[in-house]
Amino acid sequence: MDVRTWRHAFKLDPAKEISDEALEQLAESGTDGIIIGGTDNITLEGVLDLLARLRRYAVPLALEVSDVEAVTFGFDYYFIPTVLNAKDVKWMNGIHLEALKEFGHMMKWEEVATEGYCIMNPECKAAQLTGATEVPTKDDVVGYARMAEHLFKLPIFYLEYSGTYGDPKIVSAAASVLDETRLVYGGGIRTAEQAAEMAAIAHTVIIGNVIYDNLKKALDTVDAVKAVTCPK
Numbered sequence: 001m002d003v004r005t006w007r008h009a010f011k012l013d014p015a016k017e018i019s020d021e022a023l024e025q026l027a028e029s030g031t032d033g034i035i036i037g038g039t040d041n042i043t044l045e046g047v048l049d050l051l052a053r054l055r056r057y058a059v060p061l062a063l064e065v066s067d068v069e070a071v072t073f074g075f076d077y078y079f080i081p082t083v084l085n086a087k088d089v090k091w092m093n094g095i096h097l098e099a100l101k102e103f104g105h106m107m108k109w110e111e112v113a114t115e116g117y118c119i120m121n122p123e124c125k126a127a128q129l130t131g132a133t134e135v136p137t138k139d140d141v142v143g144y145a146r147m148a149e150h151l152f153k154l155p156i157f158y159l160e161y162s163g164t165y166g167d168p169k170i171v172s173a174a175a176s177v178l179d180e181t182r183l184v185y186g187g188g189i190r191t192a193e194q195a196a197e198m199a200a201i202a203h204t205v206i207i208g209n210v211i212y213d214n215l216k217k218a219l220d221t222v223d224a225v226k227a228v229t230c231p232k
């Protein structure tokens with residue numbers, strides 16, 4: 001799956017407004033992919049709107065499924081989050097089981113990648129929703145990274161600082177124990193410098209909210225990430 005080569009991706013929230021001009025700039029920025037996903041108010045209408053407006057560009061599109069009601073055909077990839085540090089097992093495999101009973105027969109597995117989330121910002125919406133409200137220590141993060149790679153053989157370990165910039169020492173600790181599983185960093189990147197710092201540690205860097213606050217700064221992160229050599 002070529003998502004394994006992604007160094008940079010934008011994450012668009014279907015619950016937020018964005019202009020066609022901004023979408024064109026994001027799609028033609030040189031990013032490796034655009035992920036459509038968010039935590040709340042995700043509707044099929046919002047997902048279809050972004051899909052229709054982005055499909056004309058060559059950039060690969062992934063739907064990060066956070067609500068089964070908002071899944072549609074037409075994406076290149078489907079990313080399925082499982083929250084490794086959620087309090088309620090429903091966010092690890094519960095909703096997934098129900099979804100598989102309903103949609104399992106129609107899934108094209110080569111388009112699907114499971115993301116093992118470790119949520120680091122207890123204030124963010126995803127943490128509040130899933131009860132991931134105890135901040136994992138560095139040792140916890142290393143444990144969750146090993147769990148993702150060795151116990152569950154997940155393709156992606158997603159260190160999620162949503163809305164806050166992470167601690168490079170903790171991200172490095174996760175990186176140091178991953179060989180096969182891809183380390184994805186997301187959260188609080190607002191400048192090219194921050195994007196470059198995390199790109200030197202993580203395989204893939206995700207840019208979210210700054211798209212809506214400062215499009216120019218968001219676009220600047222593409223070249224910043226591409227200028228950095230991918231870690232092992």
Ligand SMILES: CC(C)=CCC/C(C)=C/CC/C(C)=C/CC/C(C)=C/CC/C(C)=C/CC/C(C)=C/CC/C(C)=C/COP(=O)(O)OP(=O)(O)O
Nearest residue numbers: 038039040066067068072073078081091095096099103126
């Ligand atoms: C029709 C068709 C193509 C068939 C194939 C269908 C398919 C792929 C079916 C799904 C199969 C499946 C196993 C689905 C499971 C789905 C599911 C709903 C799982 C639970 C997901 C989950 C754990 C959600 C919790 C929240 C979470 C981790 C969301 C990820 C996104 C995220 C962290 C966004 C960041 O937050 P944001 O909302 O941006 O925050 P701010 O607004 O504060 O910025």
Ligand SMILES: O=P(O)(O)OC[C@@H](O)CO
Nearest residue numbers: 162163186187188208209
């Ligand atoms: O919105 P930000 O804080 O950039 O985070 C990006 C992404 O990791 C959210 O799931």
Ligand SMILES: [Mg+2]
Nearest residue numbers: 013038208209
């Ligand atoms: Mg967001």
